[in-house]
Amino acid sequence: MSEAPGPLAGIRVLELGGEVAAPYAAKLFADLGADVVKIESPDGDPARRRGPFVGGRPDPETSGLFLYLNANKRGITLDLTSAPARAAFDRLVAGADVLIHGAHPLDRDAQGLSWERLAAINPRLVMASIAPFGGSGPHAAWRAVDLVSWSAGGLATLNGDPNHPELPPLKAYGDQAGYQGGLNAAIASLAALLERAASGLGQHIDVSLQECVANILELTFEWFPYAGLVASRLGAKPIQPLCFMECRDGWIFICCVEEHQWRQFVELMGSPDWAGLELFENRLARGKNFDALQIFLQEWCREQSVADLYEAAQRRRIPFAPVSTLGDLLASPHLTARGFFATLELPGVGAYRMPGAPYHLSATPWRLRRPAPRLGEHTDEVLAEAATASGGPR
Amino acid sequence: MTTRRAPLAGIRVADFTWVWAGPHCTQQLAHLGAEVIRVESATRPCVTRLLPPFAEFKPGLNRSGYFNQYNQGKKSITLDLKQPAAIEVARRLCAASDVVVENFAAGVMDRMGLGWERLHAAKPDLIMISLSGYGAWGPDRDKVSYGPAQVPLSGLSSLTGYRGHPPMHVGVSYGDPTAGLHGAFAVLAALWHRARTGAGQYIDLSQWETSIAVLGDAIIGESIGAPPPARDGNRVPHMAPHGVFRALGEDRWIALAAPDDAAWARLAAVLGRPELATDPRFATLDQRKANEEELEALVTAWTESRAAEDAVAVLQDAGVPAHVAATNRDLAEDPHLEARQAFTRFPHPEVGTRQHIGPPWRMSASPPGVTRPAPCLGADTTDVLRDVCGYAADEIEALRAAGALS
Numbered sequence: 036m037s038e039a040p041g042p043l044a045g046i047r048v049l050e051l052g053g054e055v056a057a058p059y060a061a062k063l064f065a066d067l068g069a070d071v072v073k074i075e076s077p078d079g080d081p082a083r084r085r086g087p088f089v090g091g092r093p094d095p096e097t098s099g100l101f102l103y104l105n106a107n108k109r110g111i112t113l114d115l116t117s118a119p120a121r122a123a124f125d126r127l128v129a130g131a132d133v134l135i136h137g138a139h140p141l142d143r144d145a146q147g148l149s150w151e152r153l154a155a156i157n158p159r160l161v162m163a164s165i166a167p168f169g170g171s172g173p174h175a176a177w178r179a180v181d182l183v184s185w186s187a188g189g190l191a192t193l194n195g196d197p198n199h200p201e202l203p204p205l206k207a208y209g210d211q212a213g214y215q216g217g218l219n220a221a222i223a224s225l226a227a228l229l230e231r232a233a234s235g236l237g238q239h240i241d242v243s244l245q246e247c248v249a250n251i252l253e254l255t256f257e258w259f260p261y262a263g264l265v266a267s268r269l270g271a272k273p274i275q276p277l278c279f280m281e282c283r284d285g286w287i288f289i290c291c292v293e294e295h296q297w298r299q300f301v302e303l304m305g306s307p308d309w310a311g312l313e314l315f316e317n318r319l320a321r322g323k324n325f326d327a328l329q330i331f332l333q334e335w336c337r338e339q340s341v342a343d344l345y346e347a348a349q350r351r352r353i354p355f356a357p358v359s360t361l362g363d364l365l366a367s368p369h370l371t372a373r374g375f376f377a378t379l380e381l382p383g384v385g386a387y388r389m390p391g392a393p394y395h396l397s398a399t400p401w402r403l404r405r406p407a408p409r410l411g412e413h414t415d416e417v418l419a420e421a422a423t424a425s426g427g428p429r
Numbered sequence: 430m431t432t433r434r435a436p437l438a439g440i441r442v443a444d445f446t447w448v449w450a451g452p453h454c455t456q457q458l459a460h461l462g463a464e465v466i467r468v469e470s471a472t473r474p475c476v477t478r479l480l481p482p483f484a485e486f487k488p489g490l491n492r493s494g495y496f497n498q499y500n501q502g503k504k505s506i507t508l509d510l511k512q513p514a515a516i517e518v519a520r521r522l523c524a525a526s527d528v529v530v531e532n533f534a535a536g537v538m539d540r541m542g543l544g545w546e547r548l549h550a551a552k553p554d555l556i557m558i559s560l561s562g563y564g565a566w567g568p569d570r571d572k573v574s575y576g577p578a579q580v581p582l583s584g585l586s587s588l589t590g591y592r593g594h595p596p597m598h599v600g601v602s603y604g605d606p607t608a609g610l611h612g613a614f615a616v617l618a619a620l621w622h623r624a625r626t627g628a629g630q631y632i633d634l635s636q637w638e639t640s641i642a643v644l645g646d647a648i649i650g651e652s653i654g655a656p657p658p659a660r661d662g663n664r665v666p667h668m669a670p671h672g673v674f675r676a677l678g679e680d681r682w683i684a685l686a687a688p689d690d691a692a693w694a695r696l697a698a699v700l701g702r703p704e705l706a707t708d709p710r711f712a713t714l715d716q717r718k719a720n721e722e723e724l725e726a727l728v729t730a731w732t733e734s735r736a737a738e739d740a741v742a743v744l745q746d747a748g749v750p751a752h753v754a755a756t757n758r759d760l761a762e763d764p765h766l767e768a769r770q771a772f773t774r775f776p777h778p779e780v781g782t783r784q785h786i787g788p789p790w791r792m793s794a795s796p797p798g799v800t801r802p803a804p805c806l807g808a809d810t811t812d813v814l815r816d817v818c819g820y821a822a823d824e825i826e827a828l829r830a831a832g833a834l835s
Contacts, residue, residue, distance in 0.1 A: 041618075042618040042619060042621055042622035043618055043621060043622075045625075046621075063611075063614050067618050084667070085646070085666075085667050086646075086650070086655070086666065087646065087649060087650030087653065087655040089649065089653050091653075091655075099645075099646045099649030099650050099653075099655075100645070100646035100649075102649060103645030103646055103648075103649055104645065150793070163790075167750075168765060169769055169791075171768070171769055171791075172765045172766070172768040172769040173764060173765045173768055174745075174765040176745075177745045177750075177752070178745065178748060178749070178750040179750045179752065180668065180671070180686040180688050180750045182663060182665075182671060182672075182673070182684050182686055183684045183685065183686060183750045183751060183752045184752075185684075186673060186682075186684030186752055186753070186754040186755065187684070187752035187753070187755055188755065188760075189755045189756065189757060189759070189760050190599070190600050190601065191600070191673055191682075191684060191754045192600075192682070192754050192755065192756050193600030193601060194589075194597065194598065194599055194600035196591070196594065196597075199591075200680065202591055202662075203662070203663065203672065203673035203674070203675070203682055203754075204673050204682050204684075204754045205589070205590070205591065205597065205600075205662060205663060205673075206589075206663050206673075207585060207589050207599035207600075207603065208585055208588035208589045208644070208647070208658065209585075209588070209643065209644060209646065209647070211599075211603075211643060214607070214643040215606075215607075215610070216789075218607070218610035218611065218614065219610065219788075219789050219790060220790070221614050222457055222461075222610065222613050222614050222617060223461075223788075223790045223792065225614065225617040225618065225621065226436035226437060226461045226617055227436055227792065227795070228621065229436050229437065229617065229620060229621060229624070230433065230434065230435075230436035230794075230795055232624060233434065234433050234434075234794070236433070236794065238433075238792055238793045238794035238795060239792075239793040239794075240790050240791070240792055240793070241790060241791045241793075242789060242790045243769065243771070243789055243790070244789075245752075245766070246766070246769075246771050246786070246788075246789035246790075247789040249760055249766070249771070249786050249789070250606070250786055250788070250789050251453075251601060251603070251606040252601060252757065252786075253449065253495070253601040253602060253605075254477070254480060254481070254482065254493075254494065254495035254498075255601070255757050256494075256498065256757045256760060256761070256785075256786055257482050257494025257495060257497070257498055257757075257783070257785070258481075258482045258494070258757055259757045259758045259760075259761045260494065260761060260783045260784040260785070261482040261483065261484045261485075261494035261780070261783060262481075262482045262483070262484070262485065262486055262494075264482070265756050265757060265758045266756060266757045267680065267756070268600065269680070277577055279581070279586070279595055279596055279597075279598075281595070286581070286586075286587070286595065286596050287581075288577070288578055288580075288581040288582075288586070290575055290577060290578050292575055349572045349573065352573050353573070354572075354573040354574055354575040354578050355578070356574070356578035356579070356581050356582035357581065357582065358581040358586050358587050358596045359581065359582055359583065359584045359587060360584065360587050360657065361584050361587070361588075361644075361647055361648060361650070361651035361657050362651055363584075364583075364584050364641060364648065364651075365648070365651055365652060367569075368568055369563065369564075369567045369568045369569035369570075370567075370637075370638070370641075372567045372568055373564060373566070373567045373635070373638070375638055375641070376648070376652075385653065386652075387649050387652050387653050388648065388649065388652035389645050389648055389649050389652070390638070390641050390642045390644070390645050390648055392638070393611050393634070393635075393638050393639045393642040394558075394611060394612070394615040394632050394633065394634040394635075394638075394639070395564075395565075395632065395633040395634075396615060396618065396619060396622075396630055396631075396632050397630045397631040397632070397633075398622065398628055398629075398630035399618075399619075399622050399630065
């Protein structure tokens with residue numbers, strides 16, 4: 036664990052949030068060197084109760100989700116509904132550059148999180164508030180879980196199986212609306228700090244998870260404003276093959292967007308007669324006749340190994356990709372050579388690995404400095420610092 | 430009262446990106462007020478200019494909703510980067526910029542004479558980011574990657590799908606925006622560092638790695654030998670019910686969940702079955718997970734006879750997290766999003782004033798960074814060459830005559 040400062044060294048961030056969104060935003064700061072203090076209620080971030088557990092059984096100190104999202108942070112516990120804790124929180128706010136929280140709009144006042152109050156304590160504060168539907172508008176009071184945000188933002192209805200209209204719109208694995216919310220909140224917060232250098236003042240950022248998801252609908256949203264059409268998970272793909280195929284030892288993603296990629300793939304398959312059929316003469320025809328194409332492709336792919344087909348396709352510049360298992364990722368020579376996975380040790384429990392640097396900054400690298408905090412691990416240390424600080428913002 | 434500016438006002442970005450990952454990165458910078466100048470090719474336009482939806486189904490390079498969504502507020506110049514004279518224009522643009530962003534395959538910028546070493550030598554405080562599929566170095570760096578392939582490559586597909594069905598996609602090329610957003614944050618961190626030290630730097634971003642960064646819990650599980658999370662539709666281990674349920678009407682659906690026992694009790698009351706809150710089949714999470722099919726059938730029996738909007742209003746009134754599984758039309762017509770000014774609408778010379786999705790945040794003091802629509806192809810070539818790159822009018826005409834500006 037290196038001591039080299041990151042590009043954000045010196046920035047003081049308070050995080051008040053649970054599960055994924057606010058913690059991921061603060062993690063992005065922490066991993067680049069900011070001093071992040073995570074404030075948990077006495078019963079802890081709900082992520083602590085979610086698996087997988089490194090020790091194999093539920094334990095708030097070994098949740099994989101928590102350990103991943105909260106490395107490089109210090110952790111304290113405060114019950115913000117109590118007056119002494121509120122006073123301590125206000126002292127922390129007075130010395131903070133950024134506060135990122137995920138409190139629901141209806142719960143903010145009870146925790147002392149009104150922007151007017153905190154801006155009066157520290158006019159240089161940047162505060163990002165992340166909520167399912169944002170902090171204003173007719174649905175601001177509505178509740179959500181990640182699946183609801185993903186669906187409200189329009190992504191669930193894009194994923195399904197055209198052959199099974201009875202199956203519901205399908206979410207992606209994990210709390211992906213939360214990750215999108217965290218990324219957007221981090222971007223807006225750091226940008227507001229850059230603006231503060233000019234104005235000397237902080238500001239409030241209102242982040243909507245629904246809108247974070249609505250921002251990543253690729254070309255589908257515009258089908259309505261541009262052409263009056265409703266996008267559906269049940270429509271056939273216009274271009275093929277862009278599909279999953281089962282090989283003898285796993286799954287591969289067949290990806291031929293351009294005609295030259297298809298011609299290369301046909302050669303790779305040994306130029307079978309069926310590939311010359313008029314049904315498959317161009318990518319649109321292959322899209323229209325995918326039912327037939329699928330049968331021929333599946334018959335051929337079933338005899339192949341994923342790794343060999345992936346490498347053979349890549350040698351011909353066809354962008355196939357394996358349907359990686361988690362084990363494939365941890366074993367990848369490329370990711371290993373890049374040092375992507377970090378290894379950590381939980382004393383008395385065991386070692387675990389997790390994703391490391393998502394980007395390499397040449398002058399100011401990503402660094403793992405400390406593991407995620409135990410519940411309340413740094414409460415005394417952080418509160419003592421705040422009590423002896425010269426007081427007020429820098 | 431001081432007049433506050435957009436956070437990146439005064440920052441110039443030379444944008445060599447295309448398709449979605451790179452443009453999504455520079456879109457964030459544009460939303461924050463940066464002057465983003467997209468370098469395009471008239472002979473090989475961005476794929477997104479060629480893809481539908483086109484306004485009124487009429488194809489045209491400036492008529493695509495896809496391009497116009499992810500290039501709001503940017504400028505566009507056209508250069509034929511096969512010509513040395515055009516490379517020189519690009520170099521001048523980079524030297525006059527704070528940030529260079531590109532998402533070509535690894536090594537392409539180097540081969541064009543626009544690599545980091547060269548650009549950095551010309552401008553020591555330059556920040557440059559490459560968002561390639563596999564990263565700028567490592568054994569797989571020369572592999573080719575298209576947006577849709579990152580979802581399977583990252584492991585996300587193997588974890589996503591209906592129970593007993595094959596691995597699935599997630600509905601969009603999810604690796605692209607995830608890479609773009611990580612890239613935007615890294616650029617801002619480098620700008621912060623530059624403001625304090627005066628130093629620029631190069632950022633190597635691998636789309637594969639940013640796609641895995643949103644799967645941290647699953648990676649940790651695998652590393653300790655836990656069984657991989659099963660593909661199980663919309664179900665999760667820590668809540669039940671947790672799903673998307675059929676509503677009245679054609680292909681209408683409601684996402685809802687009971688995050689804890691208290692929420693389940695509220696949901697049971699909404700279903701008209703308050704006694705289920707204490708029923709031994711459903712009272713605790715473990716019991717609800719053990720009887721999840723029965724549980725989901727009870728929920729469906731209630732939702733399938735109701736209009737999705739009506740059911741959601743009742744659920745939310747009762748404090749149960751729920752929303753219509755929104756289509757693009759639902760979003761476009763959502764009064765909540767309209768009230769929050771979530772959409773942008775700027776008059777565009779070819780498609781008129783269209784509804785686009787704006788940034789997912791509001792800043793209390795800084796004005797929106799984007800004040801104009803996506804650019805028509807090459808619309809800003811002359812202005813940028815004159816005002817940013819310092820070319821005289823006759824030099825620009827000579828470049829144009831030589832075909833360098835196409």
